[in-house]
Amino acid sequence: MKSFLEQNVSPESLITLFSQAPVAMCLLIGDDLIIQNANPQILELWGRDLSVIGKPLFEALPEVKSQGFVEIFDNVYRKGEVFNGNKLSIFLEKFGNFEEHFFDFIYSPVYNDVKKIIGVSVVATEVTNQVISERKLKESEYRFEDLIKNSDYSTAIYRSDELYIELANDLMLKTWGKDASVIGLKLEDALPELEGQPFIGILKDIFKTGETYTATEDRVDLVVDGKLQTYYFNFSYKPLKNANGEVYAIHNMAVDVTDLVIAREEIQKREERFRDLADLMPQFVWTCDKDGKMTYMNENWYRYTGFDKNEDPADGVKRIIKPEVYEQVEVVWEESLKTGNSFEMEYQFLDPDNPNVYRWFLGRAAPAFDENGDIKQWIGTFTDIDDFKQLQTQKDNFLGIASHELKTPLTSLKIYTQFIEKNLVKKDDLKNAEVARKMDGQIDLLTILISDLLDVTKIQNGKIQLNESEFDFDQLTEEIVAEQQMTSRHKIILHPSIIGTVYADRHRISQVMSNLISNAIKYSPDADQVIVSTEVKDNKVTFTVKDFGIGIPSDKHKKVFEQYYRVSGSKEHTFPGLGLGLYISSEIIRRSGGRIYVSSIEEKGSDFCFEIPKSKNVQQNA
Ligand code: ADP
Secondary structure (H helix, E strand, O other), X not given: OOOHHHHHOOHHHHHHHHHHOOOEEEEEEOOOOEEEEEOHHHHHHHOOOXXXXXXXXXXXXXXXXHHXXXXXXXXXXXXXXXXXXXXXXXXXXEOOEEEEEXXXXXXXXXXXXXXXXXXXXXXXXXXXXXXXXXHHHHHHHHHHHHHHXXXXXXXXXXXXXXXXXXXXXXXXXXXXXXXXXXXXOEHHHHOHHHOOOOHHHHHHHHHHHOOOEEEEEEEEEEEEOOEEEEEEEEEEEEEEEOOOOOEEEEEEEEEEOHHHHHHHHHHHHHHHHHHHHHHHOOOEEEEXXXXXXXXXXXXXXXXXXXXXXXXXXXXXXXXXEOHHHHHHHHHHHHHHHHHOOOEEEEEEEEOOOOOOOEEEEEEEEEEEEOOOOOEEEEEEEEEEOHHHHHHHHHHHHHHHHHHHHHHHHHHHHHHHHHHHHHHHHHOOOHHHHHHHHHHHHHHHHHHHHHHHHHHHHHHHOOOXXXXXXXXXXXXXXXXXXXXXXXXXXXXXEEEOOOOOEEEEOHHHHHHHHHHHHHHHHXXXXXXXXXXXXXXXXXXXXXXXXXXXXXXXXHHHOOHHHOOOOXXXXXXXXXXXXXXXXXXXXXXXXXXXXXXXXXXXXXXXXXXXXXXXXXXXXXXXXX
16 A cells, blocks of 8 residues: 555655755665765755765765764664654864764664665754853853852842742851751741841842842841841842843842941941030030041030031131131141141130130140051140139239239348348357348348249240340359359369350349259259259350259150149158249240250259350351
8 A cells, every 4th residue: 555645746746845845854775875865955064065965975974984873874774773863963074174063863764665674864953053052051050150159249049939049159158157958948948037027028029020129238137056146238139031031030149247337336336425425525625637627526616606517617716716826826736737746725716705805725636546556537625724814814913913022022131131140240149140141041042932933924924034245154154153052062063164255144044054053952962962064066055954863754854844843742842942943944045045955864863954055146147
């Protein structure tokens, strides 16, 4: 019985079908697999032309012989087994290039009328492009997986809207406080603590909206090490979409910023505490950055000035500071900013309650440093010292008047005492004459104390005047040493240089010399000598008094020249004084264009020196 095809379809039609079919086909006949028929598609696929027809297959395509096809064809041809090849790789020599191609094949035995195999039919489809793109996809999947595994961020992929954990790198597992066993689980089962937190809902929504979700410093509570703990993350949920634009998974990336958030909260709390404290202070407290830009003023400032909190506080300061001193303050402040040294200055601010009235304030500022020792900011205060200033003025006025009033009777007292002493000497009453002489000495001491008080008030009022003229410095030194020697049991040793004439206020310089020598004697009760020396160099005259007494602690070396600074503690009563001598001396030397200083070691002794220009002209020209 003939088949329907044989009965009804002409061989020409079958050949047409064969040659026009959109798949590659050929017919191989006999033991040598002679290419009987090959349609244009297979010729193109092989990269050959019609000349291969009639040739054995492995002669037409010698390159395939060594690629396992001999056996395959053998199986089909000899045993009648149909061979289905799926995405088989074949290296073909096409147009001179040896290239890998992929094919889906069907090799079937061809039978004759008596069911004997006479050849093999080949139907092939080239799938090279498909294989290459599948390969690329796989590669990119591997790369993606690799990227996630090695990412510096906690990363996970959730598949489908059931949120199966498809991937989670080690960092993410650590973040969750879980191990790799959660991979493959639903997120809500892997992290049951997420219930009641918004994240599962947000993730599921993304499957509907297709929109990326990002969060900054968001709080997440996770069970880590067996207990529920609070963390903060910067994270993103990014939808992964297929070719149709449908979300098939979500890519989750997270960075743990818990330490940062906690540190910032701590700083904020500390700042709040500092502000509360600063706002409660009766002073005006402020801060500014390292470049001097004001960053904060406390409440009290705004209460006092009534200024707007939104304006730059520095503008407010400029508005109420006494205009005459503003520039001066600026200069000192700039210097502090440049050097990093503390700032301290007294100046006046307008009194908001009394127009045109200024009040005295003490402005202070100190730098605050960061961990590298660089200035981080400045912290400053303005303290109202007006009442104190007024009291000080009253006290200075009183001292001025009192010392002036005391001086006149004291001068008379001195004259009377000297008169009595002379009379007693005349009457040969030497015992009482000695008492009168001692009285005279005490009156001298009292006169010095009162003159000191008077000098201080003069300095305070800017009324101390220098009467400068040329005088013999060496002669003055000798005079003062001799004068001091008369009333001292210490040996005053003089090591003079030849100085010659000096242009200065002779009387005031003698006052400084006396003060330094009498101090040296007073503060070295256990020693028996003080050494006075003079020197001249480059128009500079130096006068030094060395003692071997109680000395001065190094942190007090500058302080001794301040008004009213006195030896403290138990020594206060051992060494009487007003704490004015060095203050007056330093003012005199400063006004004379020189400087006064001390080098001293506690319990060893002190060297007090002053230095003044020998002649004014040379100094000015220098
Ligand atoms: P006073 O001697 O009246 O206290 P001064 O102004 O002369 O005032 O000195 C101020 C302080 O400086 C003294 O109280 C003392 O502590 C210290 N001082 C001054 N001279 C010496 C010295 N030669 N040795 C040690 N301390 C001194």
